[in-house]
Amino acid sequence: MLRLICAFFLSLSCALAASAQEAEAPRDRSATGGAQTLEDIMERQQGLAVDNAFRSELNGEAAAAAATTEQLGARGGASDPDLWRALRFDSADVTTQIQHPAATVLIQDTGMWWVQFREGPLTTYGFGLVLGMIGLLVLFYLIRGRIRIDGERTGRTILRFTSIERFAHWLLAGSFILLGLTGIISLLGRQFLIPALGPDGFSAIAIGAKWIHNNVSWAFMLAIVLIFFFWVVHNLPDRTDINWLLKGGGIFGGGHPPAKKFNAGQKFIFWSVIILGGSISASGLSLLFPFELPMFAATFEKLNQFGIPQLIGLGELNTDLAPHTEMQYAQLWHAIVSFVLFAIVIAHIYIGSVGMEGAYDAMGSGEVEEQWAREHHSLWVEEVKAKEAQAGNSA
Numbered sequence: 001m002l003r004l005i006c007a008f009f010l011s012l013s014c015a016l017a018a019s020a021q022e023a024e025a026p027r028d029r030s031a032t033g034g035a036q037t038l039e040d041i042m043e044r045q046q047g048l049a050v051d052n053a054f055r056s057e058l059n060g061e062a063a064a065a066a067a068t069t070e071q072l073g074a075r076g077g078a079s080d081p082d083l084w085r086a087l088r089f090d091s092a093d094v095t096t097q098i099q100h101p102a103a104t105v106l107i108q109d110t111g112m113w114w115v116q117f118r119e120g121p122l123t124t125y126g127f128g129l130v131l132g133m134i135g136l137l138v139l140f141y142l143i144r145g146r147i148r149i150d151g152e153r154t155g156r157t158i159l160r161f162t163s164i165e166r167f168a169h170w171l172l173a174g175s176f177i178l179l180g181l182t183g184i185i186s187l188l189g190r191q192f193l194i195p196a197l198g199p200d201g202f203s204a205i206a207i208g209a210k211w212i213h214n215n216v217s218w219a220f221m222l223a224i225v226l227i228f229f230f231w232v233v234h235n236l237p238d239r240t241d242i243n244w245l246l247k248g249g250g251i252f253g254g255g256h257p258p259a260k261k262f263n264a265g266q267k268f269i270f271w272s273v274i275i276l277g278g279s280i281s282a283s284g285l286s287l288l289f290p291f292e293l294p295m296f297a298a299t300f301e302k303l304n305q306f307g308i309p310q311l312i313g314l315g316e317l318n319t320d321l322a323p324h325t326e327m328q329y330a331q332l333w334h335a336i337v338s339f340v341l342f343a344i345v346i347a348h349i350y351i352g353s354v355g356m357e358g359a360y361d362a363m364g365s366g367e368v369e370e371q372w373a374r375e376h377h378s379l380w381v382e383e384v385k386a387k388e389a390q391a392g393n394s395a
Ligand code: HEM
Pocket: 160, 169, 172, 173, 174, 176, 177, 227, 262, 265, 266, 267, 269, 270, 273, 345, 348, 349, 352, 353, 359, 360, 361, 362, 363, 364
């Protein structure tokens, strides 16, 4: 019996020793000339730890490599894996005659992730958001119908926006819509227009769309600056907003909560346009002047300092970004924020046109029916009337 137990343990330890030796034995890579094998690739794809030491070795040829101080031999003074790794992680000492921030970057390996994200989730969720908003507005229209002027029309009008204010608004609206349409052509053209129009047809449209997008962007930025200066004083939050919000703007009954020139809903639209539109403009400038205005590394650094990404479980954001990575982030941010602003602005367009009787006149002729103004902006009407009375008295 004892002999049997001894034999069992002996054979077990032999088997363990053999398997340990097998695990430690260097993989035979002679078939690939010392480069990685299919097994290495498969292990890496399965997420297993792969010992990459072999990639920095010259597979026994270290002695054959020429010293960097002497005339270089066939394989130079560095092993290929070292060189490729340095190129891949942008640490190679590359010099070029071209003076350009990204000219020395020969390999940039986040490109595939960016392309896939751009053609996948960005497009799906972006359009999902915009179509979802349109669906909600249709539902809202079916439930609530058009918001009518409740009281008797007075036949008198009040000047709501001067011509210069209306010019700024339509410059903003026109440029935003053009930018949206041409932006969609840039984003989805390759996927959807090439199959429909062929490469030549798409090429002409894409060149035109890009030209319009790049140039109209200046009109959009100018309009944002104009409306900011015209309307910022009327959009500072105050106590009337709390009451307006608590009453849901009176949208589903409950009377008309008092409001000044802009109610809380409009203030939300205004600040969305200023903040999101400003952010779209900043990332747009970064795209308009490739590699010259990188913004993300600096932004990530600030966010890390405030601990914001850590707070939401993202850990420290990488601040060592290659020039191309900066461009990819700028493109994604530009498109994501544009989709969000588009969804918000669609709701605004609805309320400013079919959704509310009498609203469009404010941006059409600039003159609104006094009864409309009393219902939706009662405090503003009182202000206007008080000023008129004051002007009349002093006259
Ligand atoms: C194209 C259709 C559009 C229509 C019919 C429209 C209509 C209007 C109207 C009637 C007003 C005045 C509301 C009032 O008197 O209280 C207004 C204001 C405003 N619009 Fe538009 N708009 C359009 C597009 C846009 C776009 C594309 C933007 C921005 C990208 C925009 C931004 C604003 C802002 C910031 C205000 C002031 C805040 C507010 O009233 O919500 N509009 N718009």
